[in-house]
Amino acid sequence: MKEERPVKIKVEDLVLIFGKQKESALKMLKEGHTKKEILAKTHCTVGINRANFEIYEGEFFVIMGLSGSGKSTLLRCLNRLIEPTGGNIYVNGNDITRKNHQELLDVRRTEMSMVFQKFGLLPHRSVLDNVAFGLEIRGEDLEARTKKAQQAIDTVGLQGFEQQSPAQLSGGMQQRVGLARALTNDPEVLLMDEAFSALDPLIKTEMQDELISLQNKLRKTVIFVTHDLDEAIKLGDRIVIMKDGIIEQIGTAEEILTNPATPYVEAFVEKVDRKTIITAGSLMHQKPTTVRFGKDGPEGTLRKMRTTGLDVLPVVDDNQTFLGFVWVNDAVLCAKRKDPTVESILKKEVPTVTTEVTVEEMLPLITATRSPIAVTEKDTGVLLGIVSQNSVVIEATRFNEQEITELKENANHN
Amino acid sequence: MEKTIDIGQYIAIAVKWLMANLRPLFDFIKTSGNAGIESIEWVLVSVPFFITIALFTFAAWRYASRGVAAFTLCGLALIYLMGFWEETMQTLALIISSTIIALIIAIPLGIWSAKNMTAHRVIRPLLDLMQTMPAFVYLIPAVLFFSIGKLPGAFATIIFAMPPAVRLTALGIQQVPGDVLEAARSLGATQKQILFKVELPLALKTILTGVNQTILLSLSMVVIAGMIAAGGLGEKVLEGINNLDIGLGFESGLSVVILAIVLDRITQGFGNKISVK
Numbered sequence: 001m002k003e004e005r006p007v008k009i010k011v012e013d014l015v016l017i018f019g020k021q022k023e024s025a026l027k028m029l030k031e032g033h034t035k036k037e038i039l040a041k042t043h044c045t046v047g048i049n050r051a052n053f054e055i056y057e058g059e060f061f062v063i064m065g066l067s068g069s070g071k072s073t074l075l076r077c078l079n080r081l082i083e084p085t086g087g088n089i090y091v092n093g094n095d096i097t098r099k100n101h102q103e104l105l106d107v108r109r110t111e112m113s114m115v116f117q118k119f120g121l122l123p124h125r126s127v128l129d130n131v132a133f134g135l136e137i138r139g140e141d142l143e144a145r146t147k148k149a150q151q152a153i154d155t156v157g158l159q160g161f162e163q164q165s166p167a168q169l170s171g172g173m174q175q176r177v178g179l180a181r182a183l184t185n186d187p188e189v190l191l192m193d194e195a196f197s198a199l200d201p202l203i204k205t206e207m208q209d210e211l212i213s214l215q216n217k218l219r220k221t222v223i224f225v226t227h228d229l230d231e232a233i234k235l236g237d238r239i240v241i242m243k244d245g246i247i248e249q250i251g252t253a254e255e256i257l258t259n260p261a262t263p264y265v266e267a268f269v270e271k272v273d274r275k276t277i278i279t280a281g282s283l284m285h286q287k288p289t290t291v292r293f294g295k296d297g298p299e300g301t302l303r304k305m306r307t308t309g310l311d312v313l314p315v316v317d318d319n320q321t322f323l324g325f326v327w328v329n330d331a332v333l334c335a336k337r338k339d340p341t342v343e344s345i346l347k348k349e350v351p352t353v354t355t356e357v358t359v360e361e362m363l364p365l366i367t368a369t370r371s372p373i374a375v376t377e378k379d380t381g382v383l384l385g386i387v388s389q390n391s392v393v394i395e396a397t398r399f400n401e402q403e404i405t406e407l408k409e410n411a412n413h414n
Numbered sequence: 415m416e417k418t419i420d421i422g423q424y425i426a427i428a429v430k431w432l433m434a435n436l437r438p439l440f441d442f443i444k445t446s447g448n449a450g451i452e453s454i455e456w457v458l459v460s461v462p463f464f465i466t467i468a469l470f471t472f473a474a475w476r477y478a479s480r481g482v483a484a485f486t487l488c489g490l491a492l493i494y495l496m497g498f499w500e501e502t503m504q505t506l507a508l509i510i511s512s513t514i515i516a517l518i519i520a521i522p523l524g525i526w527s528a529k530n531m532t533a534h535r536v537i538r539p540l541l542d543l544m545q546t547m548p549a550f551v552y553l554i555p556a557v558l559f560f561s562i563g564k565l566p567g568a569f570a571t572i573i574f575a576m577p578p579a580v581r582l583t584a585l586g587i588q589q590v591p592g593d594v595l596e597a598a599r600s601l602g603a604t605q606k607q608i609l610f611k612v613e614l615p616l617a618l619k620t621i622l623t624g625v626n627q628t629i630l631l632s633l634s635m636v637v638i639a640g641m642i643a644a645g646g647l648g649e650k651v652l653e654g655i656n657n658l659d660i661g662l663g664f665e666s667g668l669s670v671v672i673l674a675i676v677l678d679r680i681t682q683g684f685g686n687k688i689s690v691k
Contacts, residue, residue, distance in 0.1 A: 081599055108602035120597030124615045134601040136611070178597075185601070 005056040007090075008189065008221045009078065014051040014087035016073060016245075019044030022085050035244065047073045049245040050087070058219045062236030064226055070245035071225045072193050078223065079112045079191060080104055091189065109138045113182035117194035119174045121166040127177050128153065128162040134185040145184075152180040155214070172203035179211075183218075192224045196231065208234055229268060233257075233277055241265050254282050278395055280362060281355030284375045284385030291315045291342060293323055298335040301326055301342055314374055314383055315346055322376050322383040324348040347371070353387075354378045359395040366392060429558055440559045447511075447565040455507035463494050466503075470676060478683035486680075489672035498647065498669045505646035505673065508564060508639070509632045512571040516628050520576045521621065524583025525609070534584070541577040549574050549638050557642055567636060567644025575631035582624030586617025622685030629681055633674050647673075 017025045025044035028037065035046045048070045055061045065071040076082040078089060080096060089096040091111060099107065113134065121130050129136075131152055135145035153162060156176040166174055175195060182190055196204045208231065215222060226232050232239045233253040240250045241264075249261035257277050260266035289308045291301050293315050304313060311328040323346060330345035339345075351365035352374040365373055366389050373387040433440070458466070467490045475483035493502050527534040552573050556566035590613050598612045614621070640648020647666050654663025 079600060081596060105602040105604065108600060110602075112600075114597070114600035116593050116597055116600075118591070118593040120591075120593035122594060122612065122615070124618075133598075133611075137598075137601050137603045137607055181597075181601075191600070 005059070007054045008057040008059070008092065009055040009223075010088075010090040011051055011053050011055075011078075012088040012090070014048055014074070014077060014089065015085050016047040016070070016077060016082065017044050017085040018047050026086050047245050048077065048084075051247050053240060053247065053250055055221060055223065057221055060215055060222045060224065060235055060237045062224045062226060062232040062239045063242060064229060064232040064236075064239055065242035066227055068244075069242040071227075071242050073245075074242065075191055075193055075223060075225045078189075079108055079114065081114075109134070109185065111187055112189040112191055113185050113187040114191040114193065115175070115178045115182050115195045117197050119166070119171075119178045119198075121174060121177055121181075123165065123167055126163050126165060127158060127169070130166060130177050131158075131180045131184050133181060138185070148186075149180070149184050152184040155183060156180045157210070170203075171199050172207060175199065175207065188221060190220045190222045192222060194225055194227070197226065197228070204231075211235065241268065253277050254279060258282055278359045279355060280353045280357045280373070280375045280387050281384075283359065283391050283395065284355075284387045286385045288314060288383075288386045290320075290383065291326055293317050293343075293346075294341065296342070298331050298339055298342055298345075301331045302328070302335055305331065312372060314372075314386060315342060316383050319380075320383055321381045322352060322374050325350050325371055325374075350374065352376050352381075355384065359392060362387065362392050429555055433558060444560045444563075444565045447568060448563065451507055451511045451564045451568060454510055455504055458503040458507050459500055463499050467491060467494070470680070473680050474676065474683070477687050478679045482676075482679045482683070486676050489676060493669045493672055496665050496669065498650065498666060501645070501647045501650055501666070502669055502673060505633075505636050505648065505670075508568055508571065508636045508644060508646060509629060509677070512568045512575060512632045512636070513625070513629050515568070516572045516576040516632070517579055517625060519572070520579035520624070520628070521583050524580045524621075524624075525587060525613075527580065528584040528587035537580065541580055544573055545577045549635055550641075553638070553642050562643040564644050566642055567639030567648075570639055570642075571632050571635040574635045575628045578627035578631065579621075579624040582627065583617065583621050586620030586624075587613050589620065590616045618688060619685055622681070622688065626678060626681040626685065629677050630674060633670065633677065637670055 015026060015029060017029070019025060019042060021042040021044055025038050025042040025046070028041065029046060029049065033041075035049065038044055038046055051074060063071045063074055073082055077084045078091075078096070084097055087097070091107070096104070096107060122133065125133070128146065128149055132145040132149035135148060140148075150162070153159060156179050158173065158176050158180060161169065161173065166177060169177070175198075178195070196207050199207060212235065224232075224235055226235075236253060238250060238252055239256055241248045241256065243264050249256055249265045251259075251261075254277060256265060257269050260269055289304055289310070291304065291313050294317070296304070301313065305311065305328050312325050314325055315323045317323060325347045326342050326345055327347070331342065334342060334345045350371045350373075351362075353362060353365070354377070355375055362373060370389055372389065373392070374383060375385045375387060376383055467487065470490060471483050471487045474486040493499060523537060527537040549570070552570035553566070556570040560566035560569060594612060594616065595608065598608050603611070636644060636646060637648040637651055640646065640650075640652045643649070647670050650666035651663060651670070653659070654661075654666060
């Protein structure tokens with residue numbers, strides 16, 4: 001589904017080598033020598049080791065890794081603040097690495113803007129002049145840049161601070177200035193380097209939430225670097241995990257959590273609070289056996305239950321729209337009565353969710369009836385899968401003991 | 415011990431060669447330089463003393479403090495009353511012209527050495543040499559090239575007073591935070607835009623400290639330059655020494671001190687005011 005979206009940035013075999021003998025180090029790398037061998041022979045450090053990935057238009061793409069993993073370096077290669085040693089970077093199909101100096105300046109002025117961990121504001125200028133700085137560099141006249149800067153200031157919620165100097169603002173407010181400065185140029189791509197890492201936890205959360213709602217409005221292609229996996233999961237549509245300049249895994253938060261590609265990623269994701277990330281979509285049993293309403297009578301239902309070994313089955317109509325569940329004991333009675341359909345025993349008051357509902361949100365749906373949870377398509381109500389209470393509880397065992405006890409008690413009261 | 419290596423001889427040969435071959439150039443520099451210094455001097459001497467004092471006092475009040483303003487007023491009035499006004503203005507003219515030329519050379523050199531390692535490696539030992547060589551030594555080539563008078567005085571002063579401005583300009587530019595530079599680059603700023611919109615404004619306070627140092631060093635050098643008939647307070651100090659006239663020596667020396675303090679406080683205050691904003 002995602003692969004059909006237009007590709008905004010394509011990184012191909014990107015290599016970055018620090019040191020003097022870049023050429024021979026690059027050659028060794030292509031011959032398949034390890035980082036250590038290259039260091040021993042050429043005294044060169046491999047900063048980024050053949051990175052390949054695509055970023056889709058409007059995607060929130062997170063590059064995540066610990067310090068020294070090469071994540072910030074990778075980000076800086078995208079606008080060539082750091083010159084890559086090898087490989088290609090295509091933005092809108094144009095190879096950035098082949099652009100001459102003037103073309104590169106134009107790309108930085110119009111297509112990509114960057115937000116920095118330490119803000120990088122000009123201390124001798126007011127907030128307004130800082131925000132307008134990019135336009136000033138582009139050579140726009142005072143009136144135009146004041147107007148655009150004011151819009152960006154309004155967007156990030158800095159109204160009233162226009163004439164203050166950056167030093168008078170708190171960290172969170174300073175980063176708003178940084179963000180506004182990046183937005184003023186109206187770039188298609190936003191590069192954010194540990195943008196919230198220098199902020200207090202509370203402010204950080206607030207800024208993350210605002211960035212999400214901003215992104216929902218603006219739909220930029222955002223590339224966000226962080227060392228914080230929780231932040232990566234919260235913000236990223238897709239995440240790439242880096243270690244020692246190598247991309248360990250690329251995927252959605254869920255793919256990474258449910259199916260870590262390497263032991264490193266596994267070790268990394270163990271600490272994450274899974275209940276807020278695992279969704280019904282990944283937990284559900286897809287294409288379950290269903291009872292077709294109007295076609296399957298009670299006898300047919302019982303036969304399906306025998307073959308699947310299940311005591312409860314979902315019922316759908318001819319359009320696969322979910323109607324409810326039937327239970328085995330009801331079906332036996334119904335068959336004895338020789339009812340033509342299962343209508344009389346159909347339980348319609350059952351929990352249904354959409355695919356993106358998380359385990360945390362599903363927990364209150366666990367009831368004493370032990371009904372499974374139906375996963376349906378948002379608008380049509382088409383049945384996509386079934387989540388058993390057991391699987392929710394299995395995920396829930398990652399909660400502490402008390403929480404589980406409470407949940408069970410609450411369920412029994414229902 | 416017998417002299418085995420005679421560096422002085424080569425220096426002398428070089429200087430002689432320069433004198434023989436570049437005479438028209440030196441003459442031109444001398445004529446135009448003297449004209450410049452003398453016009454500044456003419457302005458300073460012909461403006462009535464009370465206007466000059468008022469302007470200095472105002473500047474001190476505006477950029478430094480009331481205390482400095484009071485000191486400026488009293489100090490300059492004392493110089494006038496001691497009868498050294500004209501000499502002081504001659505000295506000031508020499509300081510102003512030397513400082514301007516020194517800065518015109520020093521600031522670009524400082525920028526260059528901040529940005530280019532090779533330049534830095536060449537310029538640094540030269541600055542060490544310029545700063546540690548006894549000041550009197552500069553008088554010799556100055557006199558050889560330009561004979562005696564104001565211009566050779568200014569020449570020696572420029573060489574002597576330039577190093578701190580170069581060093582502090584380079585330091586100021588190197589101290590500009592990396593993230594600010596990166597931010598400017600990420601927005602597509604050219605080298606020139608980065609220099610004028612980011613580096614120089616952020617380095618301004620440090621550069622002004624260098625300017626302040628250059629002014630003070632100029633002041634100490636123009637006194638020495640009195641020995642080659644550069645005029646001003648230096649000549650009065652020298653006269654005091656030659657005649658063992660303790661009164662004259664003290665009075666002219668005191669005038670130098672007052673002028674130094676006034677210039678220092680005003681330029682420093684100016685630097686602070688600008689960077690606080």
